[in-house]
Amino acid sequence: xxxxxxxxxxxxxxxxxxxxxxxxxxxxxxxxxxxxxxxxxxxxxxxxxxxxxxxxxxxxxxxxxxxxxxxxxxxxxxxxxxxxxxxxxxxxxxxxxxxxxxxxxxxxxxxxxxxxxxxxxxxxxxxxxxxxxxxxxxxxxxxxxxxxxxxxxxxxxxxxxxxxxxxxxxxxxxxxxxxxxxxxxxxxxxxxxxxxxxxxxxxxxxxxxxxxxxxxxxxxxxxxxxxxxxxxxxxxxxxxxxxxxxxxxxxxxxxxxxxxxxxxxxxxxxxxxxxx
Ligand code: 8Y7
Numbered sequence: 224x225x226x227x228x229x230x231x232x233x234x235x236x237x238x239x240x241x242x243x244x245x246x247x248x249x250x251x252x253x254x255x256x257x258x259x260x261x262x263x264x265x266x267x268x269x270x271x272x273x274x275x276x277x278x279x280x281x282x283x284x285x286x287x288x289x290x291x292x293x294x295x296x297x298x299x300x301x302x303x304x305x306x307x308x309x310x311x312x313x314x315x316x317x318x319x320x321x322x323x324x325x326x327x328x329x330x331x332x333x334x335x336x337x338x339x340x341x342x343x344x345x346x347x348x349x350x351x352x353x354x355x356x357x358x359x360x361x362x363x364x365x366x367x368x369x370x371x372x373x374x375x376x377x378x379x380x381x382x383x384x385x386x387x388x389x390x391x392x393x394x395x396x397x398x399x400x401x402x403x404x405x406x407x408x409x410x411x412x413x414x415x416x417x418x419x420x421x422x423x424x425x426x427x428x429x430x431x432x433x434x435x436x437x438x439x440x441x442x443x444x445x446x447x448x449x450x451x452x453x454x455x456x457x458x459x460x461x462x463x464x465x466x467x468x469x470x471x472x473x474x475x476x477x478x479x480x481x482x483x484x485x486x487x488x489x490x491x492x493x494x495x496x497x498x499x
Pocket of ligand 1: 405
């Protein structure tokens with residue numbers, strides 16, 4: 224069991240991705256996107272997601288930024304509505320302190336921050352909220368991070384960044400048993416960097432916090448297989464299994480049912496004592 228504050232998880236487990244973006248083609252956009260989000264959340268919970276990660280701002284390279292109020296207006300109704308119908312803990316995917324506060328008061332249990340609480344006020348807010356937080360490594364900013372990612376030693380640098388960030392969070396008053404670390408696949412990294420990080424995932428686990436990985440449908444899997452984003456299910460499941468075998472505790476994924484199966488296969492080796 225992995226304990227994160229008041230939450231406990233029988234790891235490895237799958238985190239289902241729920242992106243909330245308004246449907247600009249319909250007058251009833253808000254209602255239809257809320258409805259779609261509810262159906263998606265129910266499906267992922269039934270498929271075995273241990274957490275559902277709700278995000279209102281796209282973090283893909285080149286995506287437009289969203290105002291604080293817009294992000295709150297997108298995610299809060301979804302968190303409230305999903306919380307009423309399913310029993311799975313919800314995480315808020317945001318870097319903005321105001322969104323963290325609004326999401327937690329709406330019922331979110333965890334914070335997933337691709338900027339590792341580096342925005343102004345984010346660390347102070349997380350300390351006040353005392354909820355589990357995923358600290359992710361990113362080189363650069365989403366708009367430009369894939370232009371020329373460079374590392375002398377990607378594994379050492381990502382590990383060092385996360386180790387320092389954990390220390391800074393603990394020094395600020397965030398209890399260490401609330402922290403998760405994540406190498407941030409694809410966030411300022413080439414395919415080679417991502418593969419190197421996956422191969423050496425155990426080094427990240429040595430920081431002492433549970434490890435989360437998000438590799439589902441990512442560009443690296445397209446590079447390896449030649450497949451577009453809608454045809455990376457098998458590659459995503461394979462990567463999830465490899466990550467779990469190398470010590471990942473949480474796997475963030477779009478296709479929950481397939482990822483749950485992949486995680487079960489990898490887990491059988493761990494349970495048998497064969498993954499050391
Ligand atoms: C990750 C993530 C995304 C990830 C964590 C996508 C929000 C891009 N990727 N959060 N978010 N880790 N913690 O393809 O890898 O899902 S968005």
